[in-house]
Amino acid sequence: MRGLPSPPLEPVQMRKPGADDRWNFLVNLTDGTLFWLGFAFVSPPTILTVFVAHLINSNLVIGAVPAMVTVAWALPQLAAANYVQQLPTKRLFIIKTALPGRLALILMVIATAFLSVSHPTLTLVLFFIFFGIFRLSGGLSMPAWMDMITRVIPGRLRGRFFGLAAFLGGAISAVALFISGPILREYPFPLNFVIYFSLALFFTTISLTFLGLTKERQAKGVRKALPFQEYVAGLPAILRKDRAYTRFLIFRIVLTLGTMAIGFLALFAIREWGVGDQEAATFTSIMLGSQTIANLAWGALADRRGYKIVNELAGLCVGLAALVALLAPSLVWFQLSFVFVGLAIAGYYVSDPNLPIEFANSADRLHYVALTNTVMAPFMVAAPLIGGLIADLLSYRLLFLAALIVNLIGFTCMVWLVREPRYRLR
Numbered sequence: 001m002r003g004l005p006s007p008p009l010e011p012v013q014m015r016k017p018g019a020d021d022r023w024n025f026l027v028n029l030t031d032g033t034l035f036w037l038g039f040a041f042v043s044p045p046t047i048l049t050v051f052v053a054h055l056i057n058s059n060l061v062i063g064a065v066p067a068m069v070t071v072a073w074a075l076p077q078l079a080a081a082n083y084v085q086q087l088p089t090k091r092l093f094i095i096k097t098a099l100p101g102r103l104a105l106i107l108m109v110i111a112t113a114f115l116s117v118s119h120p121t122l123t124l125v126l127f128f129i130f131f132g133i134f135r136l137s138g139g140l141s142m143p144a145w146m147d148m149i150t151r152v153i154p155g156r157l158r159g160r161f162f163g164l165a166a167f168l169g170g171a172i173s174a175v176a177l178f179i180s181g182p183i184l185r186e187y188p189f190p191l192n193f194v195i196y197f198s199l200a201l202f203f204t205t206i207s208l209t210f211l212g213l214t215k216e217r218q219a220k221g222v223r224k225a226l227p228f229q230e231y232v233a234g235l236p237a238i239l240r241k242d243r244a245y246t247r248f249l250i251f252r253i254v255l256t257l258g259t260m261a262i263g264f265l266a267l268f269a270i271r272e273w274g275v276g277d278q279e280a281a282t283f284t285s286i287m288l289g290s291q292t293i294a295n296l297a298w299g300a301l302a303d304r305r306g307y308k309i310v311n312e313l314a315g316l317c318v319g320l321a322a323l324v325a326l327l328a329p330s331l332v333w334f335q336l337s338f339v340f341v342g343l344a345i346a347g348y349y350v351s352d353p354n355l356p357i358e359f360a361n362s363a364d365r366l367h368y369v370a371l372t373n374t375v376m377a378p379f380m381v382a383a384p385l386i387g388g389l390i391a392d393l394l395s396y397r398l399l400f401l402a403a404l405i406v407n408l409i410g411f412t413c414m415v416w417l418v419r420e421p422r423y424r425l426r
Contacts, residue, residue, distance in 0.1 A: 036169020038203030063388025074377030081370035101137030116190035163299015170292035181281035254410035260387035290342030314347025319407030
């Protein structure tokens, strides 16, 4: 193999939507909304951070939670992309790979219920295994899901699709967490988290029903899967040939390192101001509320101006969250940092899956998506671990300062040194 096909020579597809497109928009919107709702009850920066803090008092281990979430999600994507490129349809593959993840959530609920108090260390190990499997199944399905979405939803609707799915999911999740927040206060540990994890299981499982209703036509010109070593050996050709994409990837990595403090915001508030577990739900509700407000705006901006500017602004919001956390004189002011985190998550949700696609031609979409997520994975893992070390060895405030500086560097480089891929062929 002499390398994968060369960089894009055609603009992103912008066909007019038809009846099947509108149906697919609706059922996948429902799938996305329900998944957002379920995932809110196991939010890594807030809910899971507080849960793990009940089991062990170590910032490094707590920092390993988002690291595990990231590596489990990104690790299988290269292999999955190589395999699914030969499939004429992707829907059944997505469902089959998602089901083991739902089974793992069932086991996580059982372990939390019966082992958390008597065997906290064992519970911690099982949590990493079971939630890791849940995210691993999501990583396996990600290239197939993204390829399916690009084929069943026209490019001119895709930004609105991602924005609206996150908007509805965020709005419903914010209300649900606000209503259910007292569960974390009124019910003793671990029953409060058992209820939350069960709700996550229920909604993420129901979401698959709607994904299964997608009307997917068979793809034309599918490729055969290559031997894995040969496939991986050809991926660096993309980085060599597509310089604009390579620059984007480098500075997106810098912005990724800038997220090192996000997983410690809730923990800092608990230890700095002595708030209880219920505040984790409050923080998540605030975060989701800001996501809800931002998602439609990010989607509309992406459709009009491209995904790059959304990615840049998301990085800036992470920096602002660190700045607020660094300077906040009280818990009330500190909560503003979760507003900016929500804005950033929404921006990355809309832009991250789509930017690699706009660098790629239609035949290479799977490779660009998988390559992006795989290359970024070590840095997504390193960021919270670095954050945990800084918090343990120095202080939370120096962690927030470091995150602010790194984000400003990444934002500046992305603005000035990376061109919007949607317009680079014009």
